[in-house]
Every structure is written in C-alpha cells, then in structure tokens.
Amino acid sequence: MIEKFREWYDDRLAYAKKWKEDTGGKVVGYLCTYVPEEIFYAANILPVRILGDHKPQSVTEPHLFAMYCPFCRDVLAQGLKGHYDFLDGIVIAQSCLHIRQSFYSWQKHRPRDFHYVLPMPQGVQNPESVPYLAEEYVKFKKSVETWIGHELSKEDLVRGIEVVNRSRRLLKDVYELRKADHPPVTGLEAMSMVVSSQVIDKNEHNAILDQFLRNGVKNRLQERDPKSRLMIIGSEDDDMQFLDMVEERGSTIVCDDHCTGSRYFWDEVELGDDPILSLAKRYVERTPCPSKDWPERRRFDRILKFAKEYRVDGAIIVQQKFCDPHEIDKVALLDMLEQNNIPTLCLEFDVTVPLGPMRIRVDAFLETLSGDELF
Numbered sequence: 001m002i003e004k005f006r007e008w009y010d011d012r013l014a015y016a017k018k019w020k021e022d023t024g025g026k027v028v029g030y031l032c033t034y035v036p037e038e039i040f041y042a043a044n045i046l047p048v049r050i051l052g053d054h055k056p057q058s059v060t061e062p063h064l065f066a067m068y069c070p071f072c073r074d075v076l077a078q079g080l081k082g083h084y085d086f087l088d089g090i091v092i093a094q095s096c097l098h099i100r101q102s103f104y105s106w107q108k109h110r111p112r113d114f115h116y117v118l119p120m121p122q123g124v125q126n127p128e129s130v131p132y133l134a135e136e137y138v139k140f141k142k143s144v145e146t147w148i149g150h151e152l153s154k155e156d157l158v159r160g161i162e163v164v165n166r167s168r169r170l171l172k173d174v175y176e177l178r179k180a181d182h183p184p185v186t187g188l189e190a191m192s193m194v195v196s197s198q199v200i201d202k203n204e205h206n207a208i209l210d211q212f213l214r215n216g217v218k219n220r221l222q223e224r225d226p227k228s229r230l231m232i233i234g235s236e237d238d239d240m241q242f243l244d245m246v247e248e249r250g251s252t253i254v255c256d257d258h259c260t261g262s263r264y265f266w267d268e269v270e271l272g273d274d275p276i277l278s279l280a281k282r283y284v285e286r287t288p289c290p291s292k293d294w295p296e297r298r299r300f301d302r303i304l305k306f307a308k309e310y311r312v313d314g315a316i317i318v319q320q321k322f323c324d325p326h327e328i329d330k331v332a333l334l335d336m337l338e339q340n341n342i343p344t345l346c347l348e349f350d351v352t353v354p355l356g357p358m359r360i361r362v363d364a365f366l367e368t369l370s371g372d373e374l375f
Ligand code: SF4
Pocket: 069, 070, 071, 072, 095, 096, 097, 098, 099, 235, 236, 291, 320, 322, 323, 324, 325, 326
C-alpha cells in the first residue's frame, strides 16, 4: 500500500486530469504552501501544488533572471511547456519574488480562466496580520464564488477545513512513528506521503493514509538498520533520487523542516465561530518559511525541538541555489546547529542534482557521524 503514495506523486498530472474528467470539477494549481487549500476544498475544486520535474529545460531563460532559484525556474518550465494546460486556474500567495515572477510569466504566456495573487503578509509577527489576512480571505473567497457561480456557506468552509486538518493529523501520525529506534517509514516514503498529499484529492489521500496507519505499520522495517538519523532542513525539496541516495548510503531521514515536508502540514486550523478568521490565524501563525520568519527567528526553536525529539545525529541543509530567504537564514541556522552540537552538511540544489559528486560529500559526512575510519 505504501507504494501508492509514490505512484501518486509520479503520476500526479495524469491523476489530476482523470479527477477532472471523472468529477467534471475544476483543478487549480498553486505555487506556494501559503495558499489556503481549505477554500478550494470548500468549493469542491482540486488544489494541486505545482512542482518541477527535475529535468533540464531551455524555456525559462527569457522570463526569469539568471539568479532566480532553480525551483521557480522548474515550476515555470512546467507551465511554458504546457504540462499543466488542463488547469482551470493558478494561484499564488505572496512568499518570495522568485516564485512570484514564475506566476506572472505563467499567467501572461499560458493564461487560465482564473488567476489570483493573494497578498499574504510577510510581517506575520505583526499583530495586524491576522485581521488583515482575514479581510484578504474574504475577497479571495468572493472571487472564487464569482468564478464558480455560487456562494460558499459556513458549512462548506468548515468541511474544507476539516478535510485539510484531517490530512495534517494523519501526516503527523506518520511523523510520530519516525521517532522510533527503528522507524517503520523511511524518509523517502514519508516524503512521498507528504508531497502526494499536495497533489491528490485529500479525501482519497486521507482514506488510504488512514488505512496504511491502521495496518500494523509499526512492525515494518524492523530488520532495517537505520544507521545515522538525519534531519533535512531547507528550501523546497522533492528530489526523490537525492533522498533515496542519502538513505541508501547509510542513514535514515527521520524529520525535516522544509515546505515539501513538515512545514507544509504541521499546524492545524483551530476552528472558531468564524472559519475565515480561524484560517487567517492558522496561516499567519504556521511554521514560517524563512521569508516570513523575522524580525525574531521563531523557527529555530522548532528545529532544535525536532532534532532532540527525533534524536538526530546530524542535519543536511538542502538549499535551492540563489534562494534568498534561505540563504539569509543559513548563517544563523548553522551557528545554532553548531552551538547545539549538531553536525551539518550544506548542499546546494539545482533543477537536476549531480548525484555522483553529492554522493561523495554525503559519504564523507556519514562517515564523520558514524566515527568509522576510512583507512
Ligand atoms: S526555494 Fe527560495 S527562492 Fe525559490 S521559490 Fe522557494 S523561497 Fe523562493
């Protein structure tokens, strides 16, 4: 059953097209995890996170500066190459300039029926952010309602919030299992679960994940030696080949802090009387992307807590080349990890990752963690 999550991730475009055919519903692509998927679930629209395909391409050069990150380049390439022409709409919530430019180029050259730029505040630590975002969500909801031709009731919103919250709870259960001495789920498998939840109808995803968790999963992989326990920290990272290589060389990735991992799903919406306000609170107070983690860096306490709870032996910082928010964060992050005696390897990612050279660096890092002598 666990293979299903990887299959979903690999066949995500075919899945979305079939979903559309079967249901006659609309599919919306979104470019940042600050987009409130709950509103789309309330409207019975399938939200699909747009990810790259990690293949070389030559179509984005005229649209993006050379020093924009590979992820935003890979994402835009998907649009320009027509891979997502089945989408009915695209949406972005303000996060960084790089991905915003991908959105605007996509909108200009591959227009859809519905486009929306959601002005998600950068200063989330400002007390005005929650009421401000709630007002923006009212406008956003209205725009979705105009598009689909009917209003969304409070019940619709509650239903949308509940399905996404349920997904969050199930994924947290998976992460809980990874604290074990012999984690019954590898880092690669866990990432397949998280990333597939970003692209598959969560009603379906929740049902399979629930079934998986109930099927004696704790007894899986008991014979597998987890070797070094690692945490991955950084920018967007859905490079499965890389993760596979890291674990295959003698480690288990037990936790993470990035937006294709725990940062995406960790915080639930605490539902109050006003679902829109509850949603706004969740997105303002969620585990932040470094682009919003200022003036006080609040994310580091969580990273340290994870490192302790999951008993990590070391961390790999995976950074998309030229990613400004993470680059600015990295110096302080390295200091914090060093002060807490957490050995760290820093790697820079491009659209494609050179596995050979990366393997040498990963081997050397794992060797320092294991204390084994090379000669
Ligand atoms: S990896 Fe960094 S620069 Fe690229 S889209 Fe994400 S936050 Fe922006």
